[in-house]
Amino acid sequence: MKFLFFIAILLITACSSSIPTLNQYLLRSDRSSQFAVEKQTKVVGLGTVVVAPYIDGLGLVLETSAGEVRPARDHQWAEPLRDSLRAFIAQEMSTQAGQIIRSNNSGERDWQRRIDLRIDQLHGTANGEARLVAYWVVIDTDERTVISENGFSETKALSANGYSALVAAEKALLQALAIAMAATL
Template sequence: MKYLALIAALLVTGCSSSAPTLKQYLLRTDTPSQFTLQDSTGAVGIGTLTVAPYIDGRGLVLETSNGEVRAARDHQWAEPLRESLRSYLSSKVSEQSGQVIRAYNYAKVDWAQRIDIRIDELHGTANGGAKLVAYWNIVDPAERKVLSENGFYETEALGRDGYDALVQAQKKLLDRLASAIAASL
């Protein structure tokens, strides 16, 4: 009888605890860019944007120990990261460079320069920070020539605990990456 009472108590306790709630995060700039581009001559755009497979899923990624990473189940990007990164970086590079950087080549125009970007690492670190490792090339598509090759590696301490703080730290890192890309144009 004692065992039945214990099992019943465990079942009631187990069933009364609430399941974790799913939280989704948008990667958006605080001020969306507004512009009108009449002439596409000299247009610059983001070409290939490659994201490392381990961060290309829905869950935000944390490094738990030497080289071990885990994607969060209940803290996810609201949309595919590579699409969010394309929009975010085009807006921020535009802001930093003072010129329109196209996220997509809708008009099938010949760009004067193309920015190809590879994000190798974008995750929370085991010591409570965020890390971004990225590479980009500036390409002259008409000449099929790489004008410059560049790399970026930085970390940012989290302002507080939690996934929302991780997203804010990652945005700061992406802002600094956008500044570096703008300076290389």
């Protein structure tokens, strides 16, 4: 009898607790992708995009203390960052530069300029900010020379608590990165 009572209590408490919901976030540009370029001075393509291994999973990452990070289990990117970053950065740069930045590797032989990008840090901090650290190289593919090597390191305060605010701040930082990258073309 005690056993049945214990099982009944266990079932009641198990049913009353809520199951965490999985929240997934898409990284997409808000800019229009409908434009045409009649004459392009240099064909530019986004080459290698490398993402630091600690942010290459699906979970959004928070730095809990200096040097210690934790990926979220219930708040995730809908796609791997290395894929969505390529399309996002190319779209944002295209709008900023007024020319198409190719994001796929097809037609790479036609490129006169290639941009290789490395994202070293992209996470939320313990003090309510988002941090982005990135490096990129602009290469003249005809001459096979490096035109410029560049770095970007910024933080942005979250507008509110929560992962949605973290996603918005990270997106704003990535837009600022794309603007800086476009300026080096």
